[in-house]
Amino acid sequence: MNYKIAICDDESEQLTKLEALVTNWAGEMGCGCSIRTFTSAEEFLFEYEEDKTYDILLLDVEMNNISGIELAKRIRKDNNRAEIIFITSHFEFVGEGYEVDALHYLIKPVAEEKLCQVLSKAADRLAVEPPWVVINFEGQTVKLYESEILYIEAFLHYVSIRTTSGEYKIKENLSSFDSNALQLANSVSNSTFLSYQ
Numbered sequence: 001m002n003y004k005i006a007i008c009d010d011e012s013e014q015l016t017k018l019e020a021l022v023t024n025w026a027g028e029m030g031c032g033c034s035i036r037t038f039t040s041a042e043e044f045l046f047e048y049e050e051d052k053t054y055d056i057l058l059l060d061v062e063m064n065n066i067s068g069i070e071l072a073k074r075i076r077k078d079n080n081r082a083e084i085i086f087i088t089s090h091f092e093f094v095g096e097g098y099e100v101d102a103l104h105y106l107i108k109p110v111a112e113e114k115l116c117q118v119l120s121k122a123a124d125r126l127a128v129e130p131p132w133v134v135i136n137f138e139g140q141t142v143k144l145y146e147s148e149i150l151y152i153e154a155f156l157h158y159v160s161i162r163t164t165s166g167e168y169k170i171k172e173n174l175s176s177f178d179s180n181a182l183q184l185a186n187s188v189s190n191s192t193f194l195s196y197q
Helices: 011-028 040-050 068-077 091-100 112-127 179-191
Strands: 002-008 030-036 054-061 083-087 104-107 132-137 140-145 149-154 161-163 167-172 192-196
Touching: 002 011, 011 030, 011 054, 030 040, 030 161, 040 068, 040 112, 054 068, 054 112, 068 083, 068 091, 083 112, 104 112, 132 167
Parallel strands: 002 030, 002 054, 054 083, 083 104, 149 192
Antiparallel strands: 132 140, 149 161, 161 167
C-alpha cells in the first residue's frame, strides 16, 4: 500500500529527523510512501484545503499560533479518518488527544523503534479502512467513505453524490470514474440507489 504522510513541526531539525525516520520505516516495511513536511499548522491547512487525502499525520503539539491539537480538531471536522500521531515534549497534553481520536503520543526526542511501532499500528488500522473514493470537487481533492454516501445520481454531464454532510456535484459522467469509484457506486446502489438520467 502507498501511504500519504504529513509531518508538521515548527522546528526544522525535528522535521528533517522525522522525515528520515519515516522514510526508513517505509523502506523496511516495503511500502510506498509520499511524505510532505510543513513548518506550521497554517502551511499545512493551506495545502489541506486542496487535498484532504492524507493517511497519517505526525503533528507537533506545541506550535506557534495554531497548536497541533487545534489543527487535529479542524481536520476531524471534515470527518477525516487519518491516523493522527502527536509529537510533544510534555505529557500534560495527552488527555486532549482523546477528543480527536489520536492514535498515539510520542515524546521528544522521538525514538526510532517507538516511531516504527506506532507507524506500523497506523498502517494496520488503515488496512481495515472502509471502502472510499477520491473525487475532485471545486478544486479540492476529497475522500468520501461508503458509509457517508446516501445515494449517487448520474446525469448526462455530471454526477451528484449526496452524503451525510452535503452534496457533491462533479462534472464527470459515471463511466469516467476510476475503478474504485465504480465499485463503490455499485456497492452504494445495492444498499440505497443509483440512478441514471
